[in-house]
Amino acid sequence: MTSQPATLYQKLVDAHTVEHLDADHVLLYADLHIMNEYTSPQAFSSLHDKQRAVLRPAQQLAVVSHIIPTAPLAVGQRVIGDPASSLLALNLRRNCERHGIRLFDTNDIDQGIEHIIAPEQGLVRPGMVILCGDSHTTTYGALGALGFGVGTSEVEHILATQTLVYRVAQSMRIRIDGQLARGTSVKDLTLYLISRLGAQGARGYAVEFCGSAITALSVEARMTLCNMAVEAGARAALIAPDSATRAYLRSHAAPFQHGDFPALWDELHSDPDAVFDLEHVFDASEVAPYVTWGTSPDQGMPVNARIPGPDSQSANTDPHAPAMVRKALAYMGLQAGEPIMGLPVDRVFIGSCTNSRIEDLRAAAAIIGTHKVAPKVRAMVVPGSGAVRRQAEAEGLADIFIAAGFEWRQPGCSMCLAMNDDVLSPLERCASTTNRNFEGRQGRASRTHLMSPAMAAAAAITGVISDVRTLEHAQ
Amino acid sequence: MSKPTEKLTSIAGLAAPLLIDNLDTDQIMPKQFLRTISKEGLDKGLLYDLRFDGDGQPRTDCILNQPGYEATRILIAGSNFGCGSSREHAVWGLQQFGIAAVIAPSYGEIFYGNALNNRLLPIMLEQAAIDALVAALAQAEQATLEIDLLALTIRAPDGSLTPFTLAPRSRRMLVDGMDMVALTLQSLPQIEVFEQRHVAAQPWMRVL
Numbered sequence: 001m002t003s004q005p006a007t008l009y010q011k012l013v014d015a016h017t018v019e020h021l022d023a024d025h026v027l028l029y030a031d032l033h034i035m036n037e038y039t040s041p042q043a044f045s046s047l048h049d050k051q052r053a054v055l056r057p058a059q060q061l062a063v064v065s066h067i068i069p070t071a072p073l074a075v076g077q078r079v080i081g082d083p084a085s086s087l088l089a090l091n092l093r094r095n096c097e098r099h100g101i102r103l104f105d106t107n108d109i110d111q112g113i114e115h116i117i118a119p120e121q122g123l124v125r126p127g128m129v130i131l132c133g134d135s136h137t138t139t140y141g142a143l144g145a146l147g148f149g150v151g152t153s154e155v156e157h158i159l160a161t162q163t164l165v166y167r168v169a170q171s172m173r174i175r176i177d178g179q180l181a182r183g184t185s186v187k188d189l190t191l192y193l194i195s196r197l198g199a200q201g202a203r204g205y206a207v208e209f210c211g212s213a214i215t216a217l218s219v220e221a222r223m224t225l226c227n228m229a230v231e232a233g234a235r236a237a238l239i240a241p242d243s244a245t246r247a248y249l250r251s252h253a254a255p256f257q258h259g260d261f262p263a264l265w266d267e268l269h270s271d272p273d274a275v276f277d278l279e280h281v282f283d284a285s286e287v288a289p290y291v292t293w294g295t296s297p298d299q300g301m302p303v304n305a306r307i308p309g310p311d312s313q314s315a316n317t318d319p320h321a322p323a324m325v326r327k328a329l330a331y332m333g334l335q336a337g338e339p340i341m342g343l344p345v346d347r348v349f350i351g352s353c354t355n356s357r358i359e360d361l362r363a364a365a366a367i368i369g370t371h372k373v374a375p376k377v378r379a380m381v382v383p384g385s386g387a388v389r390r391q392a393e394a395e396g397l398a399d400i401f402i403a404a405g406f407e408w409r410q411p412g413c414s415m416c417l418a419m420n421d422d423v424l425s426p427l428e429r430c431a432s433t434t435n436r437n438f439e440g441r442q443g444r445a446s447r448t449h450l451m452s453p454a455m456a457a458a459a460a461i462t463g464v465i466s467d468v469r470t471l472e473h474a475q
Numbered sequence: 476m477s478k479p480t481e482k483l484t485s486i487a488g489l490a491a492p493l494l495i496d497n498l499d500t501d502q503i504m505p506k507q508f509l510r511t512i513s514k515e516g517l518d519k520g521l522l523y524d525l526r527f528d529g530d531g532q533p534r535t536d537c538i539l540n541q542p543g544y545e546a547t548r549i550l551i552a553g554s555n556f557g558c559g560s561s562r563e564h565a566v567w568g569l570q571q572f573g574i575a576a577v578i579a580p581s582y583g584e585i586f587y588g589n590a591l592n593n594r595l596l597p598i599m600l601e602q603a604a605i606d607a608l609v610a611a612l613a614q615a616e617q618a619t620l621e622i623d624l625l626a627l628t629i630r631a632p633d634g635s636l637t638p639f640t641l642a643p644r645s646r647r648m649l650v651d652g653m654d655m656v657a658l659t660l661q662s663l664p665q666i667e668v669f670e671q672r673h674v675a676a677q678p679w680m681r682v683l
Contacts, residue, residue, distance in 0.1 A: 041512035084510035152563040153592035
């Protein structure tokens, strides 16, 4: 640790720097490297072609998550029907067996989404550096760990060297004070922040979130926020560990179940005089239930507002912005100036590494209560892991979803990126708790509206995009 | 893809403007092309929904489908090109289509690193300079650019030169095609010294 005032980000980078390579780059050591079935195969192949070994097999973890079918199983084991997807899973298993790597395979009872499993298994701890060939690795900042996504060439580099050639990011602090209002959650705050920052507002930065609104969040809620920081372009997201972090680790990580926490964790915060390259301040009390209207995660709006147009202020100063707004509206089949509330949806998806933890399912179930899914709406819940699924069943949440007419499915990434068979049909409109509303993300010509689990539940039972605050069951 | 031992000092050829901001990697390489354990065959997936309609027919409104543009070597793109998913398949698909360089105001960070690791040249230019290049190409009979990686210049059809910058490390990666893993393995003794100290100080970081 440095003696100069340092940001939390600087402390984490310094503590993992093997060598300084030049003015901008360090050789960064990874405590844990997580792999999935579709961004690792070519890394292993290249490693094998060059007859190189995996340097630290015990610091690798692999998960079958993206291609796995999630259809409800009455009995028996999951079978991946699609031959190409089946090969991806088989290939990962072979690579893990060959190198002695821990794998959460297709029918592991704790299988699920990589970013859900790692924290819930107690594998994410403050002060760590965790890398993964997946952009939502920023999730781990919720526990004060530096996590970020890498490409497949970098996966190979990490396998062979347990390090990454890393360009050190600039630092940004986002302070959020104030209280989230009734009917709003961290997802609304997240969509609000991204719409204010823009899709590249944090590009080049490691973002630290702080303030009373952040302290008030549960660790699971912090994961939602850090998960989507990448949608503002952030290279990493961090929240300094506090008592909530320690309580989470006590219940998830065996070494800490008796509350003996390392003294070094007390240093995992930005020093009072630390200098950030950029600072923003927001007020959580300004946040309304948010939905996206466009095809970029920063194209969001309060649910009770009107859909912006090419000349609206949200089109900011970018000369391309009006054309981008027109393109997004055309793709989404929306008219500027119309309300978004009342817009009929065909599908509802509750899941993804953003919103498939137990708290998300509780929030959705609380809105559903004894209501039914609206006629003509197909709604599904895909829990983030086997553990989340079991807990939701034990708490009676699964019964609420099933009684309402939701499909209660097996864990996986599912329709967040629609790489398995959970795909929207062209022009289908989906209320989705996921992280990306990109063109074609959930299927060709599909129309995604990002929102919170409670808002998605509200859309499911009303059949239209609704303001969760006006529903009977809203807390 | 160039072999690691070949020097890459210049890129010349047809340049196609595709001026869409935030063109994410889901659009550059859609999900259905990711179900593969190899890097091959990704050219057909490149920008699939922009290039093909719902029936798989070429879209006439896509510049890459215009006569001659199947030979595109240089893509001129909008800001935050390659944002979103980390999928390196996006870079492999661009290269297999024949694209050797992208010119954009900014890039998604993971994409930028992926490009360098595959020797796809990601040039960053101010919007005004890009607008000038696009205008010069529109005026020209042959919409070609010549990029010099040693002089760090782009020559437009009218002969004008636009300078660009590239970090010294990035330029070496592109020009020389360094084997990054081999380079880092030279530091293996330092890595081992580091991790002994690291694990002794913070043993809880060994989680498996």
